[in-house]
Amino acid sequence: MKKFWIFLFFCANLANATLTNSIAVVVNKEPITSYDIQQTMKILNLSREQALNVLINEKIEISQIKQFEISVNDLEVDEGIKKMMAQGGMSLEQFRANLKAKGQSYESFRANFRKDLEKRKLYEKIANSNKTDFSEDGAKKFFEQNRNKFVFYANINVNIYSSQDAKILENLKNTKHTKLKAHNVNLNPNNADPRLLALLSQIEIGDFSPVLNSRDGYELYEVKSKSNQQNVEYEQIKNEVLNAYINEQRQNYIQDYFEKLRSKVSIEYLDR
Template sequence: MKKILLSFYFFANLASANTIDAIAVVVDKEPITTYDIKQTMKNLNISKDKALQILINKKIEKSQMRRFGIFTSELELDNAIDKMLSQNNITLDTLKANLKIKGQTYKQFRENFKQDLEKRKLYEQIANTAKIDFSDIGAQNFFEQHQDKFSIFTEIAVKIYTSKNVKFLESLKTSKNTMLKAENAILTPNNADPRLLSLLSQIPIGQFSPILNSKNGYQIYKVENKNGMQTPEFEQIKNEVLNVYVGEQRQNYIQDYFDKLHSKINIEYLR
Protein backbone atom coordinates (compact mmCIF):
# COMPACT_ATOMS: atom_id res chain seq x y z
CA MET A 1 0.00 0.00 0.00
CA LYS A 2 2.87 2.36 0.88
CA LYS A 3 4.55 1.68 -2.49
CA ILE A 4 1.30 2.43 -4.32
CA LEU A 5 0.94 5.76 -2.46
CA LEU A 6 4.55 6.72 -3.20
CA SER A 7 4.01 5.96 -6.87
CA PHE A 8 0.86 8.05 -6.87
CA TYR A 9 2.63 11.07 -5.34
CA PHE A 10 5.56 10.69 -7.75
CA PHE A 11 3.34 10.76 -10.82
CA ALA A 12 1.14 13.49 -9.36
CA ASN A 13 4.19 15.69 -8.78
CA LEU A 14 5.55 14.86 -12.22
CA ALA A 15 2.24 15.81 -13.81
CA SER A 16 2.21 19.04 -11.80
CA ALA A 17 5.76 19.91 -12.91
CA ASN A 18 4.89 19.20 -16.53
CA THR A 19 1.82 21.41 -16.26
CA ILE A 20 3.86 24.27 -14.78
CA ASP A 21 6.36 24.12 -17.64
CA ALA A 22 3.99 23.01 -20.40
CA ILE A 23 4.05 24.70 -23.80
CA ALA A 24 1.21 27.23 -23.91
CA VAL A 25 1.82 28.98 -27.25
CA VAL A 26 4.00 28.35 -30.29
CA VAL A 27 5.06 31.44 -32.28
CA ASP A 28 6.67 30.67 -35.64
CA LYS A 29 7.94 27.35 -34.21
CA GLU A 30 9.23 29.10 -31.05
CA PRO A 31 7.56 27.79 -27.82
CA ILE A 32 6.27 29.87 -24.91
CA THR A 33 5.73 27.85 -21.73
CA THR A 34 3.32 28.41 -18.87
CA TYR A 35 6.39 28.99 -16.69
CA ASP A 36 7.53 31.82 -19.01
CA ILE A 37 4.12 33.45 -18.69
CA LYS A 38 3.98 33.18 -14.88
CA GLN A 39 7.51 34.52 -14.48
CA THR A 40 6.76 37.51 -16.74
CA MET A 41 3.57 38.21 -14.80
CA LYS A 42 5.51 38.09 -11.53
CA ASN A 43 8.53 40.12 -12.67
CA LEU A 44 6.51 42.89 -14.34
CA ASN A 45 3.44 42.72 -12.06
CA ILE A 46 1.09 42.47 -15.04
CA SER A 47 -1.88 40.36 -16.11
CA LYS A 48 -1.61 37.07 -17.95
CA ASP A 49 -2.86 38.59 -21.22
CA LYS A 50 -0.25 41.39 -21.10
CA ALA A 51 2.52 38.94 -20.19
CA LEU A 52 1.57 36.66 -23.07
CA GLN A 53 1.50 39.58 -25.50
CA ILE A 54 4.98 40.68 -24.41
CA LEU A 55 6.33 37.15 -24.87
CA ILE A 56 4.68 36.77 -28.28
CA ASN A 57 6.19 40.08 -29.39
CA LYS A 58 9.63 38.94 -28.20
CA LYS A 59 9.33 35.72 -30.21
CA ILE A 60 8.28 37.69 -33.30
CA GLU A 61 11.26 40.04 -32.83
CA LYS A 62 13.56 37.04 -32.42
CA SER A 63 12.20 35.59 -35.66
CA GLN A 64 12.88 38.87 -37.45
CA MET A 65 16.41 39.04 -36.01
CA ARG A 66 17.13 35.68 -37.61
CA ARG A 67 15.67 36.94 -40.87
CA PHE A 68 17.85 40.07 -40.88
CA GLY A 69 20.90 38.21 -39.54
CA ILE A 70 21.21 40.42 -36.46
CA PHE A 71 23.92 39.32 -34.04
CA THR A 72 25.99 40.88 -31.26
CA SER A 73 29.48 39.58 -30.48
CA GLU A 74 30.96 39.67 -26.98
CA LEU A 75 33.45 42.33 -28.10
CA GLU A 76 30.67 44.53 -29.47
CA LEU A 77 28.73 44.04 -26.25
CA ASP A 78 31.75 45.01 -24.14
CA ASN A 79 32.28 48.15 -26.23
CA ALA A 80 28.60 49.13 -25.96
CA ILE A 81 28.65 48.72 -22.17
CA ASP A 82 31.90 50.73 -21.91
CA LYS A 83 30.27 53.51 -23.95
CA MET A 84 27.21 53.49 -21.71
CA LEU A 85 29.38 53.68 -18.58
CA SER A 86 31.34 56.59 -20.04
CA GLN A 87 28.16 58.50 -20.99
CA ASN A 88 26.77 58.05 -17.48
CA ASN A 89 30.15 58.84 -15.88
CA ILE A 90 30.20 55.67 -13.75
CA THR A 91 32.64 52.78 -13.38
CA LEU A 92 31.99 49.10 -13.91
CA ASP A 93 32.40 48.50 -10.16
CA THR A 94 29.75 51.15 -9.43
CA LEU A 95 27.41 49.53 -11.93
CA LYS A 96 27.89 46.12 -10.33
CA ALA A 97 27.25 47.60 -6.87
CA ASN A 98 24.03 49.23 -8.10
CA LEU A 99 22.92 45.97 -9.69
CA LYS A 100 23.54 44.14 -6.40
CA ILE A 101 21.27 46.63 -4.61
CA LYS A 102 18.55 45.85 -7.17
CA GLY A 103 19.06 42.11 -6.68
CA GLN A 104 20.39 41.63 -10.20
CA THR A 105 23.62 39.98 -11.31
CA TYR A 106 26.04 41.46 -13.84
CA LYS A 107 25.48 38.36 -16.01
CA GLN A 108 21.74 39.11 -16.11
CA PHE A 109 22.49 42.74 -16.91
CA ARG A 110 24.74 41.75 -19.84
CA GLU A 111 22.07 39.46 -21.24
CA ASN A 112 19.36 42.14 -20.96
CA PHE A 113 21.70 44.77 -22.42
CA LYS A 114 22.50 42.46 -25.34
CA GLN A 115 18.79 41.86 -26.01
CA ASP A 116 18.11 45.62 -25.95
CA LEU A 117 21.05 46.25 -28.29
CA GLU A 118 19.83 43.68 -30.79
CA LYS A 119 16.28 45.01 -30.54
CA ARG A 120 17.53 48.53 -31.37
CA LYS A 121 19.45 47.11 -34.34
CA LEU A 122 16.31 45.36 -35.57
CA TYR A 123 14.13 48.46 -35.24
CA GLU A 124 16.78 50.58 -36.93
CA GLN A 125 16.99 48.17 -39.85
CA ILE A 126 13.22 48.07 -40.24
CA ALA A 127 12.91 51.86 -39.97
CA ASN A 128 15.58 52.31 -42.65
CA THR A 129 13.16 50.80 -45.18
CA ALA A 130 10.53 53.47 -44.48
CA LYS A 131 9.88 56.46 -46.72
CA ILE A 132 10.41 59.43 -44.42
CA ASP A 133 9.31 63.01 -45.02
CA PHE A 134 12.14 65.39 -44.01
CA SER A 135 10.51 68.55 -45.39
CA ASP A 136 10.11 71.79 -43.42
CA ILE A 137 6.49 71.97 -44.59
CA GLY A 138 5.75 68.52 -43.18
CA ALA A 139 7.48 69.42 -39.90
CA GLN A 140 5.55 72.70 -39.63
CA ASN A 141 2.22 70.95 -40.22
CA PHE A 142 3.17 68.41 -37.55
CA PHE A 143 4.06 71.25 -35.15
CA GLU A 144 0.74 73.00 -35.69
CA GLN A 145 -1.18 69.78 -35.03
CA HIS A 146 0.89 68.81 -31.95
CA GLN A 147 1.90 72.05 -30.26
CA ASP A 148 1.34 70.44 -26.86
CA LYS A 149 4.39 68.24 -27.52
CA PHE A 150 6.62 71.33 -27.61
CA SER A 151 5.02 73.47 -24.90
CA ILE A 152 6.99 74.12 -21.73
CA PHE A 153 5.59 75.07 -18.32
CA THR A 154 7.60 77.66 -16.41
CA GLU A 155 6.26 76.62 -13.00
CA ILE A 156 5.85 72.95 -12.09
CA ALA A 157 4.90 71.76 -8.61
CA VAL A 158 6.36 68.34 -7.86
CA LYS A 159 6.95 65.79 -5.15
CA ILE A 160 10.52 64.47 -5.34
CA TYR A 161 11.28 60.98 -4.01
CA THR A 162 14.93 60.00 -3.53
CA SER A 163 16.35 56.57 -2.80
CA LYS A 164 19.41 54.42 -3.44
CA ASN A 165 17.07 51.50 -4.12
CA VAL A 166 15.42 51.66 -7.56
CA LYS A 167 12.77 49.11 -6.55
CA PHE A 168 11.42 51.48 -3.86
CA LEU A 169 10.91 54.16 -6.51
CA GLU A 170 9.40 51.75 -9.02
CA SER A 171 6.87 50.61 -6.42
CA LEU A 172 5.52 54.18 -6.12
CA LYS A 173 3.85 53.83 -9.51
CA THR A 174 1.72 50.90 -8.36
CA SER A 175 1.33 51.47 -4.61
CA LYS A 176 0.23 54.52 -2.64
CA ASN A 177 1.84 53.21 0.53
CA THR A 178 5.49 54.18 0.83
CA MET A 179 7.98 54.80 3.60
CA LEU A 180 9.82 57.32 1.45
CA LYS A 181 9.40 60.95 2.43
CA ALA A 182 8.74 63.31 -0.45
CA GLU A 183 10.35 66.71 -0.92
CA ASN A 184 7.87 69.32 -2.18
CA ALA A 185 9.29 71.75 -4.73
CA ILE A 186 8.28 74.36 -7.29
CA LEU A 187 10.52 74.04 -10.34
CA THR A 188 11.12 77.11 -12.53
CA PRO A 189 13.70 78.14 -15.16
CA ASN A 190 15.62 79.80 -12.31
CA ASN A 191 16.17 76.67 -10.21
CA ALA A 192 15.83 73.71 -12.60
CA ASP A 193 17.57 72.33 -15.67
CA PRO A 194 15.59 73.28 -18.83
CA ARG A 195 15.77 69.62 -19.93
CA LEU A 196 14.05 68.56 -16.71
CA LEU A 197 11.34 71.19 -17.15
CA SER A 198 10.84 70.01 -20.73
CA LEU A 199 10.53 66.39 -19.57
CA LEU A 200 8.10 67.17 -16.74
CA SER A 201 6.03 69.43 -19.00
CA GLN A 202 5.02 66.36 -21.00
CA ILE A 203 3.97 64.33 -17.95
CA PRO A 204 0.26 64.52 -16.97
CA ILE A 205 -0.65 65.88 -13.54
CA GLY A 206 -0.69 63.08 -10.98
CA GLN A 207 1.76 60.93 -12.94
CA PHE A 208 5.41 60.06 -12.33
CA SER A 209 8.54 60.83 -14.30
CA PRO A 210 11.00 58.12 -15.34
CA ILE A 211 13.53 57.25 -12.62
CA LEU A 212 16.51 59.60 -12.93
CA ASN A 213 20.06 59.50 -11.59
CA SER A 214 20.93 61.95 -8.82
CA LYS A 215 23.87 62.77 -6.54
CA ASN A 216 22.24 60.81 -3.72
CA GLY A 217 21.17 57.78 -5.75
CA TYR A 218 17.98 57.89 -7.80
CA GLN A 219 14.99 60.25 -7.98
CA ILE A 220 11.47 60.16 -9.31
CA TYR A 221 9.19 63.20 -9.71
CA LYS A 222 5.43 63.22 -9.25
CA VAL A 223 3.85 66.13 -11.09
CA GLU A 224 1.34 67.90 -8.82
CA ASN A 225 0.53 71.02 -10.84
CA LYS A 226 1.72 73.01 -13.87
CA ASN A 227 1.42 76.71 -14.69
CA GLY A 228 2.77 79.25 -17.18
CA MET A 229 2.58 77.27 -20.40
CA GLN A 230 4.72 78.67 -23.20
CA THR A 231 4.80 77.49 -26.81
CA PRO A 232 7.77 78.73 -28.86
CA GLU A 233 7.50 79.72 -32.51
CA PHE A 234 8.16 77.00 -35.07
CA GLU A 235 11.30 78.72 -36.39
CA GLN A 236 12.81 78.83 -32.90
CA ILE A 237 12.69 75.06 -32.51
CA LYS A 238 12.52 73.87 -36.12
CA ASN A 239 15.31 71.32 -35.71
CA GLU A 240 13.75 69.85 -32.57
CA VAL A 241 10.36 69.62 -34.29
CA LEU A 242 11.91 67.94 -37.33
CA ASN A 243 13.62 65.37 -35.11
CA VAL A 244 10.35 64.54 -33.33
CA TYR A 245 8.45 64.48 -36.65
CA VAL A 246 10.95 62.06 -38.22
CA GLY A 247 11.03 59.96 -35.05
CA GLU A 248 7.24 59.58 -35.01
CA GLN A 249 7.20 58.56 -38.68
CA ARG A 250 9.80 55.89 -37.99
CA GLN A 251 7.97 54.69 -34.87
CA ASN A 252 4.64 54.52 -36.71
CA TYR A 253 6.25 52.57 -39.54
CA ILE A 254 7.78 50.06 -37.09
CA GLN A 255 4.43 49.66 -35.30
CA ASP A 256 2.62 49.12 -38.61
CA TYR A 257 5.31 46.61 -39.69
CA PHE A 258 4.80 44.48 -36.57
CA ASP A 259 1.01 44.82 -36.65
CA LYS A 260 0.97 43.38 -40.19
CA LEU A 261 3.50 40.71 -39.21
CA HIS A 262 1.43 39.74 -36.19
CA SER A 263 -1.58 39.06 -38.42
CA LYS A 264 0.48 36.91 -40.81
CA ILE A 265 2.78 34.94 -38.54
CA ASN A 266 1.75 31.46 -37.39
CA ILE A 267 0.69 31.55 -33.71
CA GLU A 268 -0.71 28.36 -32.11
CA TYR A 269 -2.48 28.61 -28.75
CA LEU A 270 -2.25 25.24 -27.00
CA ARG A 271 -3.45 26.16 -23.49
Protein backbone atom coordinates in the same frame (compact mmCIF):
# COMPACT_ATOMS: atom_id res chain seq x y z
CA MET B 1 4.10 0.39 1.64
CA LYS B 2 6.50 3.28 2.27
CA LYS B 3 8.03 2.84 -1.19
CA PHE B 4 4.54 2.85 -2.70
CA TRP B 5 3.72 6.27 -1.16
CA ILE B 6 7.07 7.65 -2.26
CA PHE B 7 6.28 6.44 -5.77
CA LEU B 8 2.86 8.17 -5.70
CA PHE B 9 4.44 11.38 -4.40
CA PHE B 10 7.03 11.27 -7.21
CA CYS B 11 4.32 10.73 -9.84
CA ALA B 12 2.23 13.60 -8.48
CA ASN B 13 5.17 16.00 -8.59
CA LEU B 14 6.17 14.81 -12.05
CA ALA B 15 2.61 15.42 -13.30
CA ASN B 16 2.58 18.88 -11.72
CA ALA B 17 5.95 19.77 -13.29
CA THR B 18 4.76 18.51 -16.66
CA LEU B 19 1.62 20.64 -16.38
CA THR B 20 3.63 23.71 -15.31
CA ASN B 21 6.06 23.31 -18.21
CA SER B 22 3.45 22.36 -20.80
CA ILE B 23 3.34 24.30 -24.06
CA ALA B 24 0.51 26.86 -23.91
CA VAL B 25 0.97 28.72 -27.20
CA VAL B 26 2.98 28.22 -30.37
CA VAL B 27 4.02 31.36 -32.29
CA ASN B 28 5.46 30.63 -35.74
CA LYS B 29 6.51 27.18 -34.46
CA GLU B 30 8.18 28.75 -31.39
CA PRO B 31 6.68 27.49 -28.07
CA ILE B 32 5.55 29.54 -25.08
CA THR B 33 5.14 27.41 -21.94
CA SER B 34 2.77 27.83 -19.02
CA TYR B 35 5.86 28.45 -16.88
CA ASP B 36 6.93 31.32 -19.18
CA ILE B 37 3.51 32.92 -18.75
CA GLN B 38 3.48 32.47 -14.96
CA GLN B 39 6.97 33.96 -14.58
CA THR B 40 6.11 36.95 -16.77
CA MET B 41 2.92 37.54 -14.78
CA LYS B 42 4.93 37.45 -11.54
CA ILE B 43 7.92 39.55 -12.62
CA LEU B 44 5.97 42.21 -14.53
CA ASN B 45 2.85 42.17 -12.34
CA LEU B 46 0.56 41.44 -15.31
CA SER B 47 -2.64 39.53 -15.93
CA ARG B 48 -2.34 36.26 -17.86
CA GLU B 49 -3.61 37.88 -21.06
CA GLN B 50 -1.19 40.80 -20.74
CA ALA B 51 1.74 38.47 -20.03
CA LEU B 52 0.83 36.34 -23.03
CA ASN B 53 0.76 39.41 -25.28
CA VAL B 54 4.22 40.41 -24.04
CA LEU B 55 5.60 36.94 -24.81
CA ILE B 56 3.95 36.77 -28.24
CA ASN B 57 5.42 40.18 -29.13
CA GLU B 58 8.84 38.99 -27.95
CA LYS B 59 8.63 35.92 -30.18
CA ILE B 60 7.72 38.13 -33.14
CA GLU B 61 10.67 40.44 -32.38
CA ILE B 62 13.04 37.47 -32.07
CA SER B 63 11.85 36.08 -35.41
CA GLN B 64 12.46 39.49 -37.03
CA ILE B 65 15.92 39.74 -35.46
CA LYS B 66 16.75 36.34 -36.98
CA GLN B 67 15.22 37.26 -40.35
CA PHE B 68 17.26 40.47 -40.59
CA GLU B 69 20.35 38.64 -39.25
CA ILE B 70 20.82 41.24 -36.52
CA SER B 71 23.58 40.61 -33.99
CA VAL B 72 25.31 42.50 -31.19
CA ASN B 73 28.92 41.68 -30.34
CA ASP B 74 30.60 41.84 -26.93
CA LEU B 75 32.35 45.11 -27.75
CA GLU B 76 29.05 46.84 -28.51
CA VAL B 77 27.59 45.57 -25.24
CA ASP B 78 30.61 46.72 -23.21
CA GLU B 79 30.71 50.13 -24.89
CA GLY B 80 26.99 50.64 -24.34
CA ILE B 81 27.25 49.80 -20.64
CA LYS B 82 30.32 52.05 -20.26
CA LYS B 83 28.42 54.93 -21.85
CA MET B 84 25.48 54.38 -19.52
CA MET B 85 27.75 54.27 -16.44
CA ALA B 86 29.58 57.41 -17.58
CA GLN B 87 26.27 59.27 -17.84
CA GLY B 88 25.50 58.22 -14.27
CA GLY B 89 29.02 58.92 -12.98
CA MET B 90 29.60 55.36 -11.80
CA SER B 91 32.54 52.98 -12.00
CA LEU B 92 32.11 49.33 -13.00
CA GLU B 93 32.76 48.27 -9.41
CA GLN B 94 30.09 50.65 -8.10
CA PHE B 95 27.65 49.50 -10.76
CA ARG B 96 28.25 45.81 -9.94
CA ALA B 97 27.80 46.52 -6.21
CA ASN B 98 24.57 48.40 -6.89
CA LEU B 99 23.19 45.52 -8.93
CA LYS B 100 24.16 43.02 -6.22
CA ALA B 101 22.44 45.12 -3.54
CA LYS B 102 19.24 44.94 -5.61
CA GLY B 103 19.48 41.18 -6.10
CA GLN B 104 20.63 41.15 -9.73
CA SER B 105 23.85 39.80 -11.14
CA TYR B 106 25.97 41.77 -13.60
CA GLU B 107 25.83 38.83 -16.01
CA SER B 108 22.01 38.91 -15.99
CA PHE B 109 21.97 42.68 -16.56
CA ARG B 110 24.49 42.30 -19.41
CA ALA B 111 22.36 39.63 -21.10
CA ASN B 112 19.26 41.84 -20.91
CA PHE B 113 21.26 44.82 -22.16
CA ARG B 114 22.36 42.80 -25.21
CA LYS B 115 18.72 41.97 -25.98
CA ASP B 116 17.81 45.65 -25.70
CA LEU B 117 20.56 46.57 -28.18
CA GLU B 118 19.32 43.90 -30.60
CA LYS B 119 15.81 45.34 -30.42
CA ARG B 120 17.11 48.87 -30.98
CA LYS B 121 18.95 47.69 -34.08
CA LEU B 122 15.79 45.96 -35.27
CA TYR B 123 13.62 49.07 -34.81
CA GLU B 124 16.29 51.20 -36.49
CA LYS B 125 16.41 48.87 -39.48
CA ILE B 126 12.62 48.82 -39.81
CA ALA B 127 12.35 52.61 -39.45
CA ASN B 128 15.08 53.15 -42.05
CA SER B 129 13.03 51.20 -44.60
CA ASN B 130 10.36 53.93 -44.45
CA LYS B 131 10.45 56.95 -46.76
CA THR B 132 10.82 59.68 -44.14
CA ASP B 133 10.02 63.29 -44.95
CA PHE B 134 12.91 65.56 -43.83
CA SER B 135 11.58 68.76 -45.41
CA GLU B 136 11.26 72.06 -43.57
CA ASP B 137 7.80 72.54 -45.05
CA GLY B 138 6.74 69.26 -43.49
CA ALA B 139 8.29 70.24 -40.16
CA LYS B 140 6.52 73.64 -40.18
CA LYS B 141 3.18 72.02 -40.92
CA PHE B 142 3.81 69.50 -38.13
CA PHE B 143 4.59 72.38 -35.74
CA GLU B 144 1.39 74.26 -36.60
CA GLN B 145 -0.70 71.11 -36.17
CA ASN B 146 1.00 70.18 -32.88
CA ARG B 147 1.76 73.47 -31.12
CA ASN B 148 0.75 71.88 -27.82
CA LYS B 149 3.75 69.55 -28.14
CA PHE B 150 6.18 72.45 -28.19
CA VAL B 151 5.15 74.30 -25.05
CA PHE B 152 7.92 74.47 -22.45
CA TYR B 153 7.08 74.10 -18.75
CA ALA B 154 9.67 75.30 -16.23
CA ASN B 155 8.12 73.33 -13.35
CA ILE B 156 7.11 69.69 -13.72
CA ASN B 157 6.08 67.29 -10.96
CA VAL B 158 6.90 63.68 -11.76
CA ASN B 159 6.94 60.18 -10.32
CA ILE B 160 10.22 58.45 -11.21
CA TYR B 161 10.35 54.65 -11.51
CA SER B 162 13.74 52.90 -11.59
CA SER B 163 14.76 49.39 -12.64
CA GLN B 164 17.72 47.46 -14.02
CA ASP B 165 15.34 45.85 -16.52
CA ALA B 166 14.02 48.15 -19.26
CA LYS B 167 11.29 45.63 -20.08
CA ILE B 168 9.69 46.09 -16.65
CA LEU B 169 9.43 49.84 -17.27
CA GLU B 170 8.14 49.37 -20.82
CA ASN B 171 5.36 47.17 -19.47
CA LEU B 172 4.57 49.74 -16.78
CA LYS B 173 4.03 52.25 -19.61
CA ASN B 174 1.65 49.88 -21.38
CA THR B 175 -0.32 48.56 -18.40
CA LYS B 176 0.12 51.28 -15.72
CA HIS B 177 0.47 48.48 -13.16
CA THR B 178 3.64 47.82 -11.18
CA LYS B 179 5.04 46.79 -7.82
CA LEU B 180 7.82 49.38 -8.15
CA LYS B 181 7.77 52.29 -5.73
CA ALA B 182 7.83 55.75 -7.30
CA HIS B 183 10.07 58.62 -6.22
CA ASN B 184 8.18 61.94 -6.46
CA VAL B 185 10.22 64.98 -7.55
CA ASN B 186 9.48 68.58 -8.56
CA LEU B 187 11.73 69.31 -11.55
CA ASN B 188 12.82 72.81 -12.55
CA PRO B 189 15.81 74.46 -14.31
CA ASN B 190 17.76 74.42 -11.03
CA ASN B 191 17.69 70.63 -10.54
CA ALA B 192 17.05 69.18 -13.99
CA ASP B 193 18.64 69.21 -17.44
CA PRO B 194 16.70 71.62 -19.74
CA ARG B 195 16.58 68.82 -22.33
CA LEU B 196 14.72 66.61 -19.84
CA LEU B 197 12.27 69.43 -19.06
CA ALA B 198 11.72 69.96 -22.79
CA LEU B 199 11.02 66.24 -23.25
CA LEU B 200 8.63 66.05 -20.28
CA SER B 201 6.89 69.25 -21.36
CA GLN B 202 5.62 67.36 -24.42
CA ILE B 203 4.10 64.53 -22.37
CA GLU B 204 0.46 64.68 -21.29
CA ILE B 205 -0.37 64.70 -17.58
CA GLY B 206 -0.77 61.09 -16.45
CA ASP B 207 1.39 59.71 -19.28
CA PHE B 208 4.94 58.39 -19.26
CA SER B 209 8.25 59.40 -20.81
CA PRO B 210 10.30 57.01 -22.94
CA VAL B 211 12.46 54.65 -20.88
CA LEU B 212 15.71 56.53 -20.25
CA ASN B 213 19.20 55.44 -19.19
CA SER B 214 20.19 56.31 -15.63
CA ARG B 215 23.13 55.72 -13.30
CA ASP B 216 21.30 52.71 -11.79
CA GLY B 217 20.07 51.21 -15.05
CA TYR B 218 16.86 52.72 -16.45
CA GLU B 219 14.27 55.31 -15.42
CA LEU B 220 10.69 56.09 -16.39
CA TYR B 221 9.02 59.45 -15.65
CA GLU B 222 5.29 59.76 -15.01
CA VAL B 223 4.13 63.37 -15.43
CA LYS B 224 1.80 64.38 -12.58
CA SER B 225 1.49 68.14 -13.15
CA LYS B 226 3.07 71.01 -15.12
CA SER B 227 3.24 74.75 -14.47
CA ASN B 228 5.03 77.97 -15.52
CA GLN B 229 4.19 77.60 -19.21
CA GLN B 230 6.39 79.32 -21.79
CA ASN B 231 5.31 79.43 -25.45
CA VAL B 232 7.92 79.28 -28.21
CA GLU B 233 7.90 79.95 -31.96
CA TYR B 234 9.09 77.70 -34.77
CA GLU B 235 12.33 79.59 -35.52
CA GLN B 236 13.44 79.24 -31.89
CA ILE B 237 13.24 75.45 -31.90
CA LYS B 238 13.18 74.42 -35.54
CA ASN B 239 15.83 71.70 -35.04
CA GLU B 240 13.82 70.19 -32.19
CA VAL B 241 10.66 70.35 -34.32
CA LEU B 242 12.34 68.57 -37.23
CA ASN B 243 13.62 65.83 -34.88
CA ALA B 244 10.16 65.39 -33.37
CA TYR B 245 8.59 65.29 -36.86
CA ILE B 246 11.06 62.62 -38.00
CA ASN B 247 10.66 60.57 -34.80
CA GLU B 248 6.88 60.59 -35.04
CA GLN B 249 7.01 59.32 -38.62
CA ARG B 250 9.42 56.56 -37.58
CA GLN B 251 7.40 55.52 -34.52
CA ASN B 252 4.16 55.41 -36.49
CA TYR B 253 5.79 53.30 -39.18
CA ILE B 254 7.25 50.83 -36.64
CA GLN B 255 3.89 50.49 -34.87
CA ASP B 256 2.08 49.91 -38.17
CA TYR B 257 4.76 47.42 -39.26
CA PHE B 258 4.31 45.23 -36.18
CA GLU B 259 0.50 45.47 -36.24
CA LYS B 260 0.48 44.17 -39.81
CA LEU B 261 3.07 41.53 -38.95
CA ARG B 262 1.09 40.23 -35.98
CA SER B 263 -2.04 39.89 -38.13
CA LYS B 264 -0.08 37.47 -40.36
CA VAL B 265 1.66 35.51 -37.61
CA SER B 266 0.64 31.90 -36.97
CA ILE B 267 -0.52 31.71 -33.33
CA GLU B 268 -1.82 28.38 -32.02
CA TYR B 269 -3.38 28.25 -28.53
CA LEU B 270 -3.07 24.80 -26.98
CA ASP B 271 -4.50 25.28 -23.47
CA ARG B 272 -7.82 26.99 -24.18
